[in-house]
Amino acid sequence: MFYLTAFPSVLARPITSLLRRDGYPSGTLLTMGRNFAPRWVVGGSRARKLAGIEHLADRMPNVRWVLLGDDGGHDPQVFVDFACRRRDRLAVIGLRQVFDVGRSKIDLSSRADEIVGAALVGAPNGEELLPLVRAALGIGQPREGSVADWFLSEFERGNAATRLRAWTEGNAVRPLVHGHVYYDALARVLAAAGDGDSVQFVGWRGDADELLAEGGPTVVEALSGAAGRGARVRGLLWHAHTGAVGSQVGPNRMLALAVGKAGGEVLLDQRVLPFGCHHQKMVIVRHPGRPRDDVAFVGGIDLDHGSRDDADHRGDRQSVGADRVYGPNPAYHDVQLELQGPVVREAEETFRERWQNPAAVSRLPWHVVPDRIHGLPRTASPLPPASPAPPATGTCSVQLLRTYPRRRPRYPYAPSGERSIALAYTKALGRAEQLIYIEDQYLWSFDVARIFAAALQRSSRLHVIAVVPRRPDNENQFYNEAAMLGHGEALAMVREAGGDRVQVLDVENLQGLPVYVHSKLCVVDDAWAAVGSDNFNTRSWTHDSELTVAVLDTERDQRAPTDPGGLGDGARRFARELRLTLMREHLDLDEDDDLLDPTGAAETVRKSAAELDAWHDGGCHGPRPAGRLRSHPIGKEGKLPARHRWLTAPIYRSFLDPDGRPLDMRLRRTY
Structure with a gap:
């Protein structure tokens, strides 16, 4: 390895230091000349x-x-x-x-x-x-099939200040598909929390009166009940900048006040970049006397109105406003993970890092005054020492990935920010060979689409199946037009790279109404899977706080093909079963026979979507074909009116999908 530079030899030492700092392999530096001419x-x-x-x-x-x-x-x-x-x-x-x-x-x-x-x-x-x-x-690619081939090392994470381990092993991971399933599991766990236990949660929005089950309890009843039984309940909810740009201000304040009256403590946290937010979604429940019952829930589902939907997709009766294409009671599709084992301690550490940040939760006067009037806490109380990690209880290696921007005052746990979500996707997609299956709310950024396009150009047998919403879930038409600008730009780039190997689809329920896809997940070659709060856009990868779980199961799935990627990784039980579960639902299938092989799965999806599209195009006559996937209307509903381009594009890139990277990283186009 040789490094050749036109700089003179007097700069050899600082250049070598920079190469070492940025993790370049060791090698010989060759300089040109001895002066600065x-x-x-x-x-x-x-x-x-x-x-x-x-x-x-x-x-x-x-x-x-x-x-x-x-x-x-x-x-x-x-x-x-x-x-x-x-x-x-x-x-x-x-x-x-x-x-x-x-x-x-x-x-x-x-x-x-x-x-x-x-x-x-x-x-x-x-x-x-x-x-x-x-x-x-x-x-x-390397053919060892080891965890290190997929997961980031501590160095690759790019954040030496965090206390998180690179990854943990021996975890049990269960996907909870739909808010109804997640809320039911969460209600049972919170009902069992009592004296000496801890409940910690972070969220973008929390609605106190959202039902966790039909007939109750509500979110506030479940959290307050745990606090009343002696559990230590602590929470962090995003403090939106103003009510004009965030409808979360009122609901989050109401939930914080109610939990506080019951003996818990919830802070409204605005330690973000301008126009940024805290988007992490997590609940951790720990039992010092019975660590095998410790559990963490991480994913894309908040404790808010509209999220308690099920597989029938008739919507949560406590619905929220959305684009009218979704009807009066919008249906939501989403996924959360239930984690048990050593990773629960890592999830708690993520909460503790944010909770123990000494910076003021907000310095904006229109935050400070109302918070003081309402009696909301503005400083975090001390936490007792954390319990040891729970014992191993499963077969999954798990890595927690985050996004934190670099801001001032700096985060003590990420002084230069952290972009491990972006780095992990870059590494995993660089290893993809046959199938990338994704579901995402906001697949709409050029820089993110570029990574998918590069994978498609590198591997001629790679298929991409992307399930996205038909329209943004916003009642503001200007917002929707701006969002569709980035969405159309990103998808056009991926389609150009992969041609008919790329399928972009949206979902409808059996009544013909679109289902809003709120999930944020990716499965690569039935080996590596990631589920979290981040969307596939620049905002989530660089600007807001996000939390994602990457999973690599040590248990192999022996059904053919046993090694879809052909790199020795094998099909892993968790990743394959997650993909099959989601595809069976979207295609109304009971069996996996047509879905196991990635190429066969792509053809099955293509055929199902074509039949449903043809049925709609023909006036919906005759029996409705099985399946719920429709071809995504790129260039139709998603086309931005020409009269808005001069104004919409700058607003989109500045406010809807901003770049939170430091300037040097933007110039180097790295994370």
Whole structure:
């Protein structure tokens, strides 16, 4: 490994320190010259770099070279010049794309295709570039099938300040599909919490009167009941900036006051970026005397109106406002995970890190004054020492992933922010070979879609099945038009990369009304699965606080195909069963026979959606075909009116889907 720079030798030490700090592999740094003369102005650095590469080639005549650089300077021309002179000595040219990340190929010059051909690859950052270089070299992905092939290491997380472990093993993970199932499980757990136990929760919105079961209890009754029996109830709810941009202000304040009167403590937390929010959704219940019963619930479901729907998708009778296309009682599709085992301690640590943040929960006067008038707590009471991690109780390795932006005052647990969700998806999608199944509320960001597009371009047998809402769930038409701008842009990019290997669908119930897809999950090659609060957009990956659970089950599913990705990972029980459960519901199937093989599953979905579309197009005559998936109307309902583009696009990128990365990361296009 050699690092070649046009900077003089006097800067060798600081450059080496920067390479080490950013995690580059160890290697030899070669500098050009001894003074600071700006030779790059007249192209001198190009000639000196080429001379340096050729000198290395002369020293090692039997080596074929992988040349890595970026397209922001002379690197493309230097590499092509080397290829012209020593074509047989070149293996791959890999370029980090500084300027145009939308191009699938980099046009270096009119002769580049003749010289470089398929050995030329490009991506916006190193994480996305590595799989492309591997593929160009023909060495493929690592085939160990180990946890480290999928999960981030502590270093890869990029946040040395957190107390979280890289991952835990021996966990039991159960998917709770639909709010009705989750609320039923949560109500039972809260009813069993009593003296000496702890209940900790974080949320975006909480409605005190939301029913956890038909006939009760409500959210506030369940939490207050636990506090009344002696459990230590603590919570963090987002404090929306103003009522004008967040309808959560009133409900969250009401829930905080009610739980406080029962002996609990709930803070309204506004320690976010401007126009940001706390979007994590989690409840943890711990029992010091019976740790095997410790449990955490993490996913996309809040304790709010509209979430208690079931598989029939007739909606929660305590509904919320939404686009009128969803009808008077909107149906919601969502997923939460129930976690038991050592990961519960990690979930609690995530809560403790936020709870113990010494910064004021809000400094905005229109927050401070009403909070004081209502008697809401503004400082967190001390927490007792955490109990040890619960014992192993299952077969799943679990990694908790978060998003925190860099802000001031800085988070003590993430002073430079954390973007492990984005990094984990980049790593997992870089290993995808045959099927990516996703469900997401907001698949609408160009930078996120780019990672899916790169995976499709890398693997010609890869299919993507994406289940999304038909429309945003907002009553504001301008908001919807702005949202559909990013949504259409992102999906167009993925479709262009994968052609008919990409299927984008939405869901309807048996009454023909669209179902709002609120779930946020991904399954890759029936091996790796992730469920959480984050959406596939720039806001969730960089700007707001988010929490996601990645799962890799050690138990293999022995049904054929036993190794869908072909990399030795095998089909893992949890990931495969999660995908099959969701697809069976969407397709109205009782058996898995047509869904086990990824290619067969893609064809089954395509056929089912086509039949239902044809039935609707034909006036809904005759028996309704089985299945609930419809082709997503990209370019129809999702097309932004031309008269709004000049205003909508800047507002969308600034407010609806802002980028929370530090400037240097934005420039390097990395997370």
